[in-house]
Amino acid sequence: MGRSEALFQEAVQRMPGGVNSPVRAYQSVGLTPRFIARADAQQIFDVDGVAYTDYVGSWGPMILGHNHPTVRQAVMEAVQNGLSFGAATENEVKMAQLVCEMVPSVEMVRMVNSGTEAVMSAVRAARGYTHRDKVIKFAGCYHGHSDAMLVKAGSGVMTAGVPDSAGVPAACAADTLTARYNHLEGVQQLFEQNKDQIAAVVIEPVAANMGVVEPQEGFLQGLRALCDQYGAVLIFDEVITGFRLAPGGAQEYYGVRADLVTFGKIIGAGMPVGAYGGRREIMQMIAPVGSVYQAGTLSGNPVAMAAGLAQLGLLREHPEIYQRVNLLGARLRDGLRLALPECTVNGVGSLVCLFFTDQPVHDYESAKTSDTKRFAAYFKWMLAHGIYLAPSQFEAIFLSYAHTQADVDQFLSLAAQAPNGR
Ligand SMILES: *Cc1c(COP(=O)(O)O)cnc(C)c1O
Numbered sequence: 001m002g003r004s005e006a007l008f009q010e011a012v013q014r015m016p017g018g019v020n021s022p023v024r025a026y027q028s029v030g031l032t033p034r035f036i037a038r039a040d041a042q043q044i045f046d047v048d049g050v051a052y053t054d055y056v057g058s059w060g061p062m063i064l065g066h067n068h069p070t071v072r073q074a075v076m077e078a079v080q081n082g083l084s085f086g087a088a089t090e091n092e093v094k095m096a097q098l099v100c101e102m103v104p105s106v107e108m109v110r111m112v113n114s115g116t117e118a119v120m121s122a123v124r125a126a127r128g129y130t131h132r133d134k135v136i137k138f139a140g141c142y143h144g145h146s147d148a149m150l151v152k153a154g155s156g157v158m159t160a161g162v163p164d165s166a167g168v169p170a171a172c173a174a175d176t177l178t179a180r181y182n183h184l185e186g187v188q189q190l191f192e193q194n195k196d197q198i199a200a201v202v203i204e205p206v207a208a209n210m211g212v213v214e215p216q217e218g219f220l221q222g223l224r225a226l227c228d229q230y231g232a233v234l235i236f237d238e239v240i241t242g243f244r245l246a247p248g249g250a251q252e253y254y255g256v257r258a259d260l261v262t263f264g265k266i267i268g269a270g271m272p273v274g275a276y277g278g279r280r281e282i283m284q285m286i287a288p289v290g291s292v293y294q295a296g297t298l299s300g301n302p303v304a305m306a307a308g309l310a311q312l313g314l315l316r317e318h319p320e321i322y323q324r325v326n327l328l329g330a331r332l333r334d335g336l337r338l339a340l341p342e343c344t345v346n347g348v349g350s351l352v353c354l355f356f357t358d359q360p361v362h363d364y365e366s367a368k369t370s371d372t373k374r375f376a377a378y379f380k381w382m383l384a385h386g387i388y389l390a391p392s393q394f395e396a397i398f399l400s401y402a403h404t405q406a407d408v409d410q411f412l413s414l415a416a417q418a419p420n421g422r
Contacts, residue, residue, distance in 0.1 A: 003047040008032040023059070029376040029391045031383070039066035041402035044388050052388035053407050057398040059390070060240050060265035063325065063350070064311060065402020071269050071310045078306035084298060091305040098312050099267075099277060102247045105257040109277030110286055111300040115239035115264025116144025118274035119202065121286075121294045122260045123148060126200035126233035128292035129282045134194055136201045136232075138181040140210030140364030143202060143237050143262075147172035152364070181207055181363040182215065184222040191230045200260075201227055202235040205250030208396045209240075210367045212346045212353035220256040227259070233282065239264035239274070240396070245349045247316055253349070269311035271304035321401050325350035328399045328408055335412040350399040354378075354415070367394065374420060381418040387411060 011018035017025045019033065026033045034046040042065050044054040057063070064071065078091075092111065099109045112118050123135055123146075135148065143149040150165045151173045163173040177194065179186040181203075191198055201223055207213040227234040236258035238249045243266040245253040251261065260278035267273050277283060285292045298304075315321060329350045336345045336354055344355040355361050356371040356378070375393040382389055389397065399408075 004035045005032050007035045007047065023390070023392065023395070026391045028372065028393075029379045031380065031391070033391075034383075034388070041065040041067070042400060042404070042407060050386075052383070052386050053403075053410070054388045055397045055399070055411075056388060056390050056395075057400050058265075058270055059395075060244070060398055061268060061270045062398075063244055063266050063400050064269075064314060064321070065400045066270075068269075068311070068314075070314060071307055074306040074310035075271075075303055078303045081302065083303060084301055086297060089300065089302055089305065091302060091309055092300040095300070095305050095309055095312075098309065098316070099263070099275065102312065102316055103242070103261060103277070104248050104251045105259070105279065106261055106277040107280040108283035109275050110283070110294065111305075112274040112276065112294075112296055113272050113298055113301075113304075114144065114274045115237075115262065116146055116149075116274070117296070118239065118262035118264055118276045119143040119149060119235075119237055120146035122235050122262050122276040122278075123200060123202065124294065125276070125282055125285050125292050126235060126260060128285045128290070130199040130231065130233060132197050132199035132232075133175045134177060134197045135175060135199055136177045136179055136187060136190055138203055138207070138364075139178050140181055140213070140367060141202075141204045141207050141237070142209035143204075144239075148176050149202075151176040151178060180365070181210075181213055182219050183363065184219060184226070187223065187226055191226055191232070196231075198230060198232045200233040200235050202237055204240065205236045205238065205254065205256070205258075206241050206245070206348050206351065208351055208353075209394065210364050211355055211361060211370070211394050212348070212351050212396050213361055213363065213367065214346060214348050215254065216362065220250075220254050224256055224258075233259045235260045235262065237262045240351070242266060243312060243315055244351070246322060247319070266311065266315075267308050268304055269307040271301070271307045273301075273304045273308055322349070325399050325401055325403075328403055328405070331405065332397070332399065332408050332411065335408065336415060339412055339416040347396070352397040352399065353395075354397070356393065370394075377420065378415070378418040382411075382414055385414050387414060 037047045147168045242249040242263045262276045264274040287293045326349045332352045346353045356374040357369040359369045
């Protein structure tokens with residue numbers, strides 16, 4: 001038995017499922033998780049000393065690769081000055097200025113500690129601003145684990161919210177309406193049926209939590225127009241796409257402006273950070289200037305700000321980073337389409353997803369046509385050959401600036417040989 005297996009046996013005694021976040025469990029692929037000792041550039045090393053090429057990147061933050069020397073240096077310097085003050089610091093001002101400079105439509109920003117918190121707070125701000133309660137989200141989109149967001153489509157676009165998790169009171173989910181991704185008419189219907197009641201439409205501008213699903217031509221523009229028509233706030237949840245598709249995220253990439261934008265993952269460079277920002281008029285609703293309360297003891301933490309500022313600074317100064325990661329993404333997508341013509345390959349920029357289905361995937365229903373048994377067989381094969389993937393069909397492959405063409409080509413040749421699991 002390896003050290004990972006031994007640690008897992010102990011872990012399950014004292015931690016639910018042996019993990020601190022359910023996505024880390026290997027339940028759906030029938031294995032036990034690798035316990036990680038360290039990571040560097042595009043490589044991750046488990047406690048048995050096995051090296052893997054990492055395509056998880058801590059679920060998104062590590063766009064520069066692991067243990068980037070500039071980020072590490074910034075963190076080490078910040079640590080020397082104390083871990084937390086619970087008071088205003090210069091780096092928070094720099095961070096706010098940098099985010100506003102990089103991201104279209106963001107005029108003011110509030111730092112928080114996770115993507116969950118960012119979305120929860122942005123929804124509260126939108127409700128406070130509009131004096132309305134209902135929110136439209138899309139089936140298959142993940143916005144963190146706050147009560148109101150743990151809702152998916154039950155029986156189609158007309159169904160009012162039914163909680164997706166035990167412990168979420170029905171009342172907390174009742175104001176969450178669910179629409180089909182890439183289906184504007186469904187959204188329009190919800191607006192018509194709930195006149196003057198919709199506070200916000202919240203969406204992942206590229207869905208990356210049902211596998212990767214791109215917005216079809218005109219979809220995001222259509223949401224913008226509907227929100228304008230019905231007086232609702234458009235919230236882009238850019239926890240994954242922010243600072244990844246482009247310096248200004250999906251808003252820049254697709255040329256569509258949201259009213260509020262949420263961030264996480266890349267903005268903290270691996271530290272626990274989230275943020276939400278947007279139009280000044282809405283952000284002025286937030287305490288202490290406005291009546292929408294939202295707070296955080298560790299928000300804007302000095303070590304976290306140092307890490308995030310270092311990473312965002314590099315991303316802003318070096319546009320070639322985007323050229324390169326997006327090219328690697330295209331190479332991987334093209335290669336997978338050639339190698340596995342019976343599969344569907346989605347993705348944008350440095351996000352890639354291999355669906356084990358021959359159906360086109362454009363929403364949650366079509367994503368679910370994937371053969372998860374075949375995914376599990378592929379996952380096991382890739383892991384055994386040194387490729388570290390997210391242990392679920394419904395997650396993205398994340399490329400970083402540390403990956404090389406040779407890494408992508410190795411991935412392709414292994415994927416082509418993987419057993420088909422039938
Ligand atoms: C990861 C994620 C979240 C939640 O962020 P946490 O930091 O895990 O709370 C929210 N929205 C999207 C789109 C995400 O991918």
